[in-house]
Amino acid sequence: MSKSVTFTVDADVYEKFCIALNLTNETKDDAVESCMRWYIAKTFEKASQAYNPKTVAKQNEDTNKDFYGKANQRIPVWAIKPN
Numbered sequence: 001m002s003k004s005v006t007f008t009v010d011a012d013v014y015e016k017f018c019i020a021l022n023l024t025n026e027t028k029d030d031a032v033e034s035c036m037r038w039y040i041a042k043t044f045e046k047a048s049q050a051y052n053p054k055t056v057a058k059q060n061e062d063t064n065k066d067f068y069g070k071a072n073q074r075i076p077v078w079a080i081k082p083n
Helices: 011-024 028-051 053-074
Strands: none
Touching: 011 028
Protein backbone atom coordinates (compact mmCIF):
# COMPACT_ATOMS: atom_id res chain seq x y z
CA MET A 1 0.00 0.00 0.00
CA SER A 2 1.40 3.39 -0.99
CA LYS A 3 0.66 6.77 0.57
CA SER A 4 1.21 10.17 -0.97
CA VAL A 5 3.14 12.50 1.35
CA THR A 6 3.84 16.21 0.89
CA PHE A 7 6.30 18.23 2.97
CA THR A 8 8.38 21.40 2.77
CA VAL A 9 12.19 21.48 2.89
CA ASP A 10 14.83 24.17 2.52
CA ALA A 11 15.77 24.95 -1.10
CA ASP A 12 19.46 24.24 -0.46
CA VAL A 13 18.68 20.87 1.10
CA TYR A 14 16.46 19.95 -1.85
CA GLU A 15 19.14 20.98 -4.36
CA LYS A 16 21.75 18.81 -2.64
CA PHE A 17 19.22 15.98 -2.45
CA CYS A 18 18.71 16.16 -6.23
CA ILE A 19 22.48 16.13 -6.80
CA ALA A 20 22.79 13.05 -4.58
CA LEU A 21 19.99 11.38 -6.55
CA ASN A 22 21.86 11.99 -9.79
CA LEU A 23 24.99 10.41 -8.31
CA THR A 24 23.18 7.28 -7.14
CA ASN A 25 20.61 6.99 -9.96
CA GLU A 26 17.84 6.46 -7.41
CA THR A 27 14.33 7.79 -7.68
CA LYS A 28 13.04 10.38 -5.24
CA ASP A 29 10.49 7.92 -3.90
CA ASP A 30 13.09 5.22 -3.20
CA ALA A 31 15.49 7.65 -1.53
CA VAL A 32 12.84 9.21 0.70
CA GLU A 33 11.49 5.79 1.65
CA SER A 34 14.97 4.56 2.63
CA CYS A 35 15.52 7.73 4.69
CA MET A 36 12.22 7.16 6.46
CA ARG A 37 13.13 3.55 7.19
CA TRP A 38 16.51 4.68 8.58
CA TYR A 39 14.81 7.29 10.77
CA ILE A 40 12.30 4.75 12.07
CA ALA A 41 15.05 2.25 12.93
CA LYS A 42 17.18 4.86 14.74
CA THR A 43 14.19 6.19 16.67
CA PHE A 44 13.16 2.73 17.84
CA GLU A 45 16.77 1.95 18.77
CA LYS A 46 16.97 5.07 20.95
CA ALA A 47 13.62 4.30 22.54
CA SER A 48 14.66 0.75 23.38
CA GLN A 49 17.92 1.99 24.95
CA ALA A 50 15.89 4.21 27.25
CA TYR A 51 14.34 1.08 28.73
CA ASN A 52 17.58 -0.98 28.97
CA PRO A 53 20.57 1.40 29.07
CA LYS A 54 22.75 -0.77 31.34
CA THR A 55 22.23 -3.96 29.36
CA VAL A 56 23.27 -2.41 26.04
CA ALA A 57 26.42 -0.81 27.46
CA LYS A 58 27.48 -4.04 29.16
CA GLN A 59 27.05 -6.10 25.98
CA ASN A 60 29.18 -3.67 23.96
CA GLU A 61 32.01 -3.76 26.53
CA ASP A 62 31.98 -7.56 26.72
CA THR A 63 31.97 -7.89 22.94
CA ASN A 64 34.95 -5.56 22.54
CA LYS A 65 36.97 -7.36 25.23
CA ASP A 66 36.23 -10.80 23.82
CA PHE A 67 37.07 -9.81 20.27
CA TYR A 68 40.44 -8.23 20.97
CA GLY A 69 41.39 -10.70 23.68
CA LYS A 70 40.87 -13.66 21.40
CA ALA A 71 42.69 -12.01 18.51
CA ASN A 72 45.77 -11.16 20.59
CA GLN A 73 46.04 -14.71 21.89
CA ARG A 74 45.63 -16.36 18.49
CA ILE A 75 48.04 -14.30 16.37
CA PRO A 76 51.51 -15.88 16.43
CA VAL A 77 54.52 -13.61 16.94
CA TRP A 78 55.97 -14.39 13.50
CA ALA A 79 52.77 -13.20 11.80
CA ILE A 80 52.84 -9.67 13.24
CA LYS A 81 54.12 -7.05 10.79
CA PRO A 82 56.99 -4.86 12.00
CA ASN A 83 56.25 -1.14 12.19
